[in-house]
Amino acid sequence: MKLFPLFTDLHDRLVLVVGGGAVAERKAQALLEAGARVRVGAPELTSALAGLRNQGRVEHLAGRFEPAWLDGAWLAVAATGDREVNAAVSEAARARRLFCNVVDDPELSSFQVPSIVDRSPLIVAISSSGVAPVLARRLRERIESLFDHSLGPLAALAARYRARIRAAHPDLGARRRFYDWLMDGPVAALLRQQRPAQAETALDQALARPEPAPEGSVALVGAGPGDPGLLTLKALRALNEADIILHDRLVSDEVLALARRDAERVSVGKRPGEDHNATQARIHALLIEHARAGRRVVRLKGGDAFIFGRGGEELQALREAGVRYEVVPGVTAALACAAYAGVPLTHREHAQSVSLVTAHCRDDDNDLDWPALARAKQTLAFYMGVSQLELLSARLIAHGRSPRTPFALIENGSRPGQRVLSGPLERLPALADAHGIRAPALLIVGEVAALAPDLHWYGQMLEGAPQPAAA
Structure with missing residues (x-):
């Protein structure tokens, strides 16, 4: 271990900062937040440092560094950008047995200022011993995501x-x-x-109790569409605190890999021959069973649990059973798939509203307001629609939507195998069949879908039917 880590109480203790530029300003601000008395020595100050001086929050010594500036100081920080001056500060501090940090110069420093994750009074500090500050900053960013501000x-x-x-x-x-x-x-x-x-x-x-009994809980977590980079910070924390994870079939392996290593993982997707209501009843029973056993349960759903994810039903079951719960929203498929395909869901020239629609409908299904969905100047995002493409296009055209209305069909949105198919609504079923589009896929219908060929940036873009092989 090259450096011995310390957490120093600087409250009402004098620290000298040599330098009047932007770096010195940052160091002085951090020292003030720690309660230190700050003395700044420099010929000139930034406007922010001058403001602190005028408010009486820092003491200013004007001119070039002199060893007497260290009188009464507990620590010194050299931040001038002039190595000769910084070396003089370091040597004078060493002679007085004071610790000195020279910014970005570990050879002249007797202590390093770490990257900090501040959850006061909890403080996490990361140091690379001054040799790789960018690495320390990157690690701090990762650690920040793990620690809730609470x-x-x-x-x-x-x-x-x-x-x-x-x-x-x-x-x-x-x-x-x-x-x-x-x-x-x-x-x-x-x-x-x-x-x-x-x-x-x-x-x-x-x-007031001798010892509290273990109390389980359920976190209803949206996993997003598949790209682990779209997982929220709260979702990541929940995965790292879970004892057991009940996940849908479509939750990606990359997302599951971010969970606590020893957490039990249970797939709760639909079993062969099992209807959806029976599947949901089984999930409710498992959530309640594990929570009552004192376990921290994560119910991990693709996308967002409250958009065609039956999350409301699960909360009702948990509340009825007296199980404590919380909800962590996820990035729903319509938002993520559209973004990864370069399709803006709204556009001031093309669409002033968005409808999120489940495509699980029957030939005789009258639940959807087809005349309203067929109106122009709006965007439709159909979930779970691959098996219903012929019905969807026929219904929309029959109720007045132009056969030339653009569509974008996004397969495996945000995942490595993403493909985007675009074309006119009247050719949707034939083109999807020709390209072998399979679930999971999201269908976007509306004028904005015409932007996909120009604005797509991720995965493969498909346009029109495949060309026949040469004879």
Whole structure:
């Protein structure tokens, strides 16, 4: 280990920053946030530093560096951009046995300023020992995605209740189990939901019991259309906290690979010969069973659970069973597939509204308002429509939509095998059959679909029927 990591209390302690430019400004701001008294030495200051000086928040020593500037300081930071001056600051600090950081110069530095993930009072610091600051920054970005902002209030709450927790659980093993419950249970969930008063009440009630029983929960998580890069930060955190993941068949392997390694994974897709209602009843039973067993359950659905995902039915079942739950939205297929195909769902010249429609319809299905769907100047996004393409195009044309209306059919949207087929509505079934389009695929109908050939940027673009082989 090249560097020994420290977390330093600088409250009301003097730190010298040498330099008056943008880098020195950033360092001074960070030191002020840590409660330090900041002295800035430089011939000139940025407007922001001058403002801090005028407000009395920093002390300014004008001119070129002198060792006397270090009088009374606990730390020094050299940020001048002039290596000769920076070296003089480093040497003077060394002579006084003061730690000194020279920005972007590890050879002259006796300490490094790490990249920071701030969830105060919880602080995570990442250092590359000064040799690869870009790598440290990239790691910080990844770590940021794992830590919810509610962790700070949770740590502060735990600190306030520390004495009561020790008194209620003098046994070390019991105390550890209580802290696990505190971090994973309803208190943390209520803080994530911005309900601090209820969180504190839940903690008070738990301390009144000898030891809280494990309490399970369900997170209804939207996995997006397949590209793991579209997973939200909250979804990633939920996957890393899960004990068991009940996932749909269409959730990509790449998304599942981001989950906690030891989490149990259970596919809950439709079984051969099983109708959809029976499948849904089985999913409800599994969610309730595992949550009641004290497990953290993630119900992982492709796209967004509340758009043709039966997420509302699952919440109703959980609420009726008294199971605690939360919802993490996902990027729905219409948004993602359209974006990856270069199709804007709205456009001031072509479409002023968007309709999201399930294409699971029968020949005699009268549930859809076909005359309304057939109106021009709107975009239609049909989910689960590959098996219904002939019916969809015929119904829209029969109710007044022009046969020349453009369509874009997006297969495996956002995934490595994405293909986009475009053409006129009247040729939709024939072109899809000729190119062998298969589910999962999303159909977009409307004038905006004509932009796909020019604006697509991902995957393969198909236009028109395949050419016959030469004789």
